[in-house]
Amino acid sequence: MTELAKRSPFLRGFEQLFALSSDELDFLHRLESQSKEVPARRPLLGDGKSYDYALIVLQGWLIEYKILRDGRRQVLNFRLPGEIAGIDSLAYAAIPHSVAPLVTSKVAVLPLETFHDLQREYPRLGSVLFLMTLREEAILHQWEVRLGRRDAYARIAHLFMELYRRLHLRGLTDGPSFHLPATQEDIADCTGLTTPYVNRILQRMRRDGLLRFDGQVIELLDAPHLAEVSGFKPGYIEDWGNGIQPQRMEQAHQA
Amino acid sequence: MTELAKRSPFLRGFEQLFALSSDELDFLHRLESQSKEVPARRPLLGDGKSYDYALIVLQGWLIEYKILRDGRRQVLNFRLPGEIAGIDSLAYAAIPHSVAPLVTSKVAVLPLETFHDLQREYPRLGSVLFLMTLREEAILHQWEVRLGRRDAYARIAHLFMELYRRLHLRGLTDGPSFHLPATQEDIADCTGLTTPYVNRILQRMRRDGLLRFDGQVIELLDAPHLAEVSGFKPGYIEDWGNGIQPQRMEQAHQA
DNA sequence: CGTATTGTTGACGAGTGTCAAAGACCGTGG
DNA sequence: CCACGGTCTTTGACACTCGTCAACAATACG
CATH class of the missing domain: 2.60.120.10 (Jelly Rolls)
Known part of the structure; x- marks a missing residue:
């Protein structure tokens, strides 16, 4: 262990x-x-x-x-x-x-x-890399939907949800919080927005009680609501397919 | 042959x-x-x-x-x-x-x-499928850029250029024309726009002398200019990497 | 020939972008 | 320990691209 x-x-x-x-x-x-x-x-x-x-x-x-x-x-x-x-x-x-x-x-x-x-x-390892690439593709598909068919508020909420889950799978979250070393400009460049507008949206999210951040730590105060407004569904991150279940991460997490 | x-x-x-x-x-x-x-x-x-x-x-x-x-x-x-x-x-x-x-x-x-x-x-075939998937990813990256950082005019121009080149590689173009069985609604849903707006942009492109279409056949009247305004560079489609060159398509084309 | 789908047009409004400046923050060096 | 410079965040006023809604024209289809 x-x-x-x-x-x-x-x-x-x-x-x-x-x-x-x-x-x-x-x-x-x-x-x-x-x-x-x-x-x-x-x-x-x-x-x-x-x-x-x-x-x-x-x-x-x-x-x-x-x-x-x-x-x-x-x-x-x-x-x-x-x-x-x-x-x-x-x-x-x-x-x-x-x-x-x-x-x-x-x-x-x-x-x-x-x-x-x-x-x-090591063909088995090769297969895993292939699978990883396919899951990459699924993530990119989500990025397309976000950029093409969601408004600014939902784009940012969806991005945060995705990052949270991806980090969580790796045991890199801390309760409802995670470390995001990105500037608002970085977020703007992820979501196809501009820095000032990202700033305004983030303020709205704070006012709405959805999240809080000090420094580079983001705390999701109301993940269900964030998921709701952004249409986030975690299947593409957590569905491990073919009956193979992701190993529980708690161990690593509490280590 | x-x-x-x-x-x-x-x-x-x-x-x-x-x-x-x-x-x-x-x-x-x-x-x-x-x-x-x-x-x-x-x-x-x-x-x-x-x-x-x-x-x-x-x-x-x-x-x-x-x-x-x-x-x-x-x-x-x-x-x-x-x-x-x-x-x-x-x-x-x-x-x-x-x-x-x-x-x-x-x-x-x-x-x-x-x-x-x-x-x-057939591990060699497996490798090819893996490569294909990586090239898929490069294409998706272009879709992200298009959706995130280009205006409507450039999005559509870029999409058409991409489709043209992808079809061309397969010998499915006809000179500067190709068959595109998509409605304007389809194009809107590719580019993150709305149908009426796609319609207006297409009209502008026609007026600008960039393209022409009757029915489902699109003719690129000024591909260089289309590439210019949309920032299209074909590397991600045609660069065959590692010194492997794409087989010439002319044969199939004129068949 | 109707009937559904697709394309086209207009008036209007909303969501985001732009630009520029001012604050906050943070590491660095004096 | 404070001053300084740079990066990052926040704010405001304004413009404009693009969306919305609704009607109508054209085209394809059975």
Whole structure:
């Protein structure tokens, strides 16, 4: 149990799906062992450039984003501990977006060559990565709906709900609160809004008694109502499919 | 060559990446052989339901979409010939979106079991599907940018450019024209706009001499300018990565 | 030929964006 | 310990893109 609590979120992502063989475990361990700390806000991967590796997030928060010609920015997704950023290096000579940490974070390099080894020699692990990618897609679909068909209030509420649940699955929430190291500008660039407007909406949410924040800690005071106004349903995050249930996180949480 | 021109878009998707062994070819052929015709606009997969199969599109146009509680709709993506709809059945017990054909189309069923066989016995094919999924993701990223950070004019222009290039890769364009079996309401639900507004924008584009359409055929009169105003860059569609170049399509095109 | 679907138009209003300035906050160095 | 500079948040006044609603025209379809 203490043994298990020490698992990185990356390893837990696999163990949620099945028990790892010791070979597989070794392999994943080796991957993680070469981790390095990266400073906040300094891009790790640049749109249009070539890389022969992807990044495994071990700690912290990364964003994937694009900058338009006129300087506007759209955040495409967050990358939380246990997720992989930049796998598209596999499919593209020039990756089609940038990646940067929001705060000082810890990442491990995953060389494409190693990735191919993984696919060849540990097909079960390969399948898991494939599944992870499919779940990524489901998340992106939600981002599309949010951007295309929800108003500002619902967009922000929905984003917070999503982040809360994603973090919760990883044992990274604290009761109804979580740490969100994003500026209002970041939130604006996630939701397709502008900074001043995000500010006004956040104030309204506070007045409505839906949330509270000091510093970078957000507390969801009324999650059910937030879910209601934003049309948030957690299925795409928590439905683990095919009868495989997510391992209970309480252990890690209270560790 | 005539041999090759007869290949389905699905097969060609694989052959763009490497030469198929005869075993692999047989396997894919068997998949396609069980195709059936599906009528326009009648949903094939329903949001929240369970399926033990995905669909390979052989002919026609499908959309993936979500309906919100209040009836609004967001189209998430198109599925063109050669693509697979509903692979998320793999990752979710309840798929998180609906799928429907825009017009009478031809699809083949891909049982999940068969999919697992594929992954096990034809790892190279599995890799291709993985790559396809990564490219899906890049396309979804573009949809996010479009919805989040472009105005109505650019959204529509960008959408048309994307569709044109995606179709072109499959040899489904006709010079500067292509068949788009979507109503203005469909376009509105792709771009996060409303039908009347889409209508007005389309008129402006016509007046600006950018495009023309009769019936469901759209002709791009000034693709460079369309690309310019919408910030469209085709890299995410055509960059085939890792030195693998897309097979020339002219052959199929003029067939 | 009707009848349903799709496209088109108008008047109006609401939701967000824009721009610019002022406060709050926070780390840093003197 | 306070002053300073930078980043982030908050505010206001105003403009404008886009949505809403409703009617009508055109087109496809059976």
